[in-house]
Amino acid sequence: MASKFKELKEAKISEIKDKLGKAEAVIMVNYQGLTVEEDTELRKNLRDAGVEYKVYKNTLVTRAANELGFEKMVQYLEGPIAVAIGYEDPTVPARILNDFSKAHKALELKAGFVQGEIFDENKVKELASVPSKEILIAKLLGSFKAPISNFAYLVSAIKDKKESESSEQA
Template sequence: MNKNRELKEAKVAEIKEKLEKSKAVVLAKYQGLTVEEDTTLRKNLREAGVEYKVYKNTLVILAAKELGLDGIVEYLEGPISVAFGYEDVTVAAKVLNDFAKDHKSLELRAGIVEGEIFDEAKIKQLATIPSKEILIAKLLGSIKSPISSFARVLSAIADSKGTESAE
């Protein structure tokens, strides 16, 4: 087997592994970004724990087909970048969407979220969902609120009983 084919097969295996390991994958059209903008985007993604790569579409198509993700093939036209989110499902979409608001050259195309193909609209919708940590904090806050209110009422009752007995 020739060296070029071996390299391509290794790349397909790498992409396949990343697709399997990712909780969310977001495809974006990046053509038109300046080097400075691309560097800033990569930095933002890296800080958020998202891996950002540019692969040949044919290699991504091969890896996706091997995993049964044929629905993503239609979105792989032109220069496409791939963002792999390993921890939180929303992070990759959120960072790319926020960046795209200020940089019209970046367009979200589609994605894969836990094995399901998302179109551009669903990816943008996903980007608006708060992160897992924020949702947990809100849940805990809503659970704590009634308990705190109840404790204040009991404290007020105890204080009023204490002032009545002192008189």
């Protein structure tokens, strides 16, 4: 029986290591005090954005984090902690959790582990204010488009002016 329990524990640690290793961002929150309805709403918001939200035993996350060399993360694994794991855009889990915590005071941002760097609660809030990757790309493309559009408008205006001058001379 003990070896079966140990196998299950090792499998869970392996699962956590796999998820942490692939993650762009891991945001840790204290969820204690959320109602079932609030927790369900939060899980849905995160799932819709492609973010995993899990509650693991802190001892298992600690072992997985230590084995991956993420020791800085361990200090925040006290009390009832849930983790939101984002695999693509590191701002998404931070943004969703931060927005949700503003409306639901029971949810408390603890820390984040983003691209190998530990973020305290304040840095997680800063990260949440960064626009998503899609918005940043759209802004970048818009900034490329503006000078080109202005140039095209200028060339068109010069062409129109020359055409009007030549028709006046004829």
